[in-house]
Amino acid sequence: MCTEKVLRGMGYKLGVTIGEGSYSKVAIKIVDRKKAPHDFVHKFLPRELTLLREVRHDNIVHVHEFIEVCIGQLYIVMEAATTDLQKIQEVNSIPIGQAKTMFSQIVSAVNYLHQHNIVHRDMKCENVLLTWDNKVKITDFGFGRFAMGYPELSSTYCGSAAYAAPEVLLGVPYDPKKYDVWSLGVILYVMVTGCMPYDDSNVRKLPRAQRKASVYLDDVTVEEPCQLFIAYLLQFSPSSRPTIQQVSTFLFHS
Structure with a gap:
């Protein structure tokens, strides 16, 4: 409930398709830091987040924003694909x-x-x-x-x-x-x-x-x-x- 309330307040609704707007759809990648493997959380995830903030190219998935919700949960809001x-x-x-x-x-x-x-x-x-x-x-x-x-x-x-x-x-x-x-x-x-x-x-x-x-x-x-x-x-x-x-x-x- 905490997650849904925070996301609703930012204009997103959890479901099969998340956050459909006038011009595009977005997908949300959910990362639970508490349940994910230690190496992923402390090694691979930080690298991925750093790179996603750096890259800008038409053929690389664009990340709109990173949302920390509740404790240990990270939501990566990105453009959706079919x-x-x-x-x-x-x-x-x-x-x-x-x-x-x-x-x-x-x-x-x-x-x-x-x-x-x-x-x-x-x-x-x-x-x-x-x-x-x-x-x-x-x-x-x-x-x-x-x-x-x-x-x-x-x-x-x-x-x-x-x-x-x-x-x-x-x-x-x-x-x-x-x-x-x-x-x-x-x-x-x-x-x-x-x-x-x-x-x-x-x-x-x-x-x-x-x-x-x-x-x-x-x-x-x-x-x-x-x-x-x-x-x-x-x-x-x-x-x-x-x-x-x-x-x-x-x-x-x-």
Whole structure:
């Protein structure tokens, strides 16, 4: 009751859809500091809140305000989305033209982050939200942070194994920006095929599979230029893998 009363006083109403206004809808992410894991509350949450206050980009979810209600509860009021890439993939692959438009928006957002020395480190389909008109909104900065220099983050494993770069899985020093680029390659593969490029059921064997060229099922048509671009992103060696600036240049001049 305390929560609802405070939010009502600020113009919000809890429900499936929260705070619908004249021009947009908002979603509220609820964090209970008392029940959340210690590492999340004291390490990952502060990082996420710091980054959310810093970033401003059309393709990154915008946070309207942070509300502390009662004791230990934090409400993050942000723009709402209708779905995410993961749910889209459960239905089918995305047509190549639409995939290129969406992927270009993802690259634009990550390019913005890297230009500001911010790394996401958990890029995956679930963290790519889509609005009603299929506009991309990157979200979930729990593993994000400011990257002061390679290989500063070399000892930190984070993210999802299915989207993790081989150097991260192998536990060797890594460039977090090149990690983000690898994850984008996996996302693009999923977008145009509707399936994952690698079997992540055995994480120890995953780097061996990542050394090999991506395989495309016979019943999935992916044009050769797109296959070559995915291979360009999924370079096993980080030194051969492009930077996000190079990816952006390639996309917007092709």
